[in-house]
Amino acid sequence: MNLLLALICGTLFGAGLAVSGMTDPAKVIGFLDVTGAWDPTLGFVMGGGLLITVPFFQLVLQRTQGPWFAEGFRLPDRHDIDARLITGAAMFGIGWGLVGLCPGPAISSLAYLNLDILYFGIAMTAGMFIADRF
Amino acid sequence: MESYLYGLLGGVMIGTAAILLMMSIGRIAGISGLFFDSLKSPRSNVWALLFVAGLILGTGMVQMFSSTPTPTLSASLPLIITGGLVVGFGVKLGHGCTSGHGICGIGRLSTRSIVATATFMIFAILTVFVRLHLL
Numbered sequence: 730m731n732l733l734l735a736l737i738c739g740t741l742f743g744a745g746l747a748v749s750g751m752t753d754p755a756k757v758i759g760f761l762d763v764t765g766a767w768d769p770t771l772g773f774v775m776g777g778g779l780l781i782t783v784p785f786f787q788l789v790l791q792r793t794q795g796p797w798f799a800e801g802f803r804l805p806d807r808h809d810i811d812a813r814l815i816t817g818a819a820m821f822g823i824g825w826g827l828v829g830l831c832p833g834p835a836i837s838s839l840a841y842l843n844l845d846i847l848y849f850g851i852a853m854t855a856g857m858f859i860a861d862r863f
Numbered sequence: 864m865e866s867y868l869y870g871l872l873g874g875v876m877i878g879t880a881a882i883l884l885m886m887s888i889g890r891i892a893g894i895s896g897l898f899f900d901s902l903k904s905p906r907s908n909v910w911a912l913l914f915v916a917g918l919i920l921g922t923g924m925v926q927m928f929s930s931t932p933t934p935t936l937s938a939s940l941p942l943i944i945t946g947g948l949v950v951g952f953g954v955k956l957g958h959g960c961t962s963g964h965g966i967c968g969i970g971r972l973s974t975r976s977i978v979a980t981a982t983f984m985i986f987a988i989l990t991v992f993v994r995l996h997l998l
Contacts, residue, residue, distance in 0.1 A: 825990075
């Protein structure tokens with residue numbers, strides 16, 4: 730049951746990425762280009778996502794005993810702001826701005842069977858494993 | 864206008880998927896993290912493997928019913944590789960990306976995620992500014 734639900738959630742997530750325009754790097758760059766020909770579309774994606782997650786995460790995490798099919802909610806337990814968080818986020822931002830792909834769309838876009846996207850995915854995976862050793 | 868509606872609809876789908884994953888199996892839909900776990904220790908993260916398979920399936924299904932051509936990258940191969948490496952390194956070091964920090968973390972009102980999201984948005988905007996308007 731857990732596995733089926735993970736597949737369903739992944740599919741809905743991947744469909745949402747494609748419907749929203751997040752899988753189109755040109756649109757992403759257009760959103761980030763605030764001083765140029767700014768395309769606000771992806772602001773609506775973030776807004777639509779938070780419209781759901783902000784109220785419902787509080788509701789689910791505070792008003793329910795736990796998930797339907799698991800022992801408990803697995804949540805990050807850290808609250809400190811450290812240099813790794815800032816450095817990592819800054820690096821991610823630079824890479825995102827360079828190519829227009831963040832990890833979700835990079836993976837889901839493998840469905841487009843485009844070699845450039847595959848190369849990006851392989852490099853991204855390599856980057857993760859290198860960082861894992863630090 | 865239509866593109867804004869699709870953006871909103873896609874965002875609602877993404878948010879719903881994140882909530883459903885937490886409600887059902889108690890996990891955060893942070894893609895960089897679950898993707899890494901699914902590769903590093905696939906046997907203990909079969910759920911993550913299936914989520915990743917779903918991501919590709921979902922995007923592929925939408926493309927099947929879409930009349931727009933598949934998006935392509937407008938960057939040179941060295942830039943694509945560099946971008947990929949930096950994104951992968953950064954999200955691992957910073958414990959999350961647009962989904963984990965941006966959608967789920969802010970959704971949980973986590974200070975770390977709010978700071979991380981503000982940081983990567985600012986750096987992404989600066990990078991695009993430098994690339995498109997200064998170079």
